[in-house]
Amino acid sequence: MLKCEQVTYRYNETDGIFNISLNIEKGECVALIGLNGSGKSTLLHAMAGLINPQEGSIEWEGEAVRPPKVGIVFQHPDNQFITTSVLDEMVFGLENIGIPREEMLERALAALDQVGMRWALEKHPMQLSGGEKQRVALAAILAMEPDVLLLDEVTSMLDPVAREHFQQIILHLKQKGWTIMYTTHLVEEYLMADRFLMLDHGELVFDGDLEQLASSTQLPMPFTVELQRTFGLNVKASTWKECIDSLWTSN
């Protein structure tokens, strides 16, 4: 379990995150939402051990969080690359955490397979498209086998096709039992989460499921949820097809 207790990280008097307490269970897929500047990235950075809260504690299974236990992928993959080939990029991270040489290639290839990027092994990261770079950035983190995967607006720069591909990868990781927390401003991406945490001015103001989110906030909802609400159906994460099927059977 990832446990945040009364975490405060202050940039100044008004900006930052304030007194955040929450637990994330193993295998949960959590969407961290909130307006621009509400503190989402700051919370993820604190959870990844990249910044140290001035107050409170963040622990995974009773120990202070630190990479590689917690892995984070950022909105702009370019910031994550430091080597000149995809293979070197994968190996660099693994070397840093002391993975034996013979295991490195195996791990790197398995992670690249998970995101469909093995073909790019010899490429310079800068020769890849934005979506491909983002998949390699994710693979580099997956190869380190973190217990918790944090994704900070990872699809926001992608075109609709690349975005859908990336969302499928996240859903696949979720099905495999990864513990995931992601931030997004795209309401359709709410459908990937089991649970929602909402920040407002650095404070945690909501913790609940999709149905509770839809009934207790004024936020725009994914189209299928709006449809369910319009027709008086129970709100749940549904695909288009499931939504239409339940509309047919409700009459």
Ligand SMILES: Nc1ncnc2c1ncn2[C@@H]1O[C@H](COP(=O)(O)OP(=O)(O)OP(=O)(O)O)[C@@H](O)[C@H]1O
């Ligand atoms: N390095 C910094 N120095 C000072 N203030 C900062 C710094 N980084 C962020 N802030 C401020 O802290 C607040 C929270 O920022 P943060 O980036 O965590 O929000 P966010 O919810 O991730 O926003 P967005 O949705 O726009 O990505 C904002 O008011 C921001 O201006």
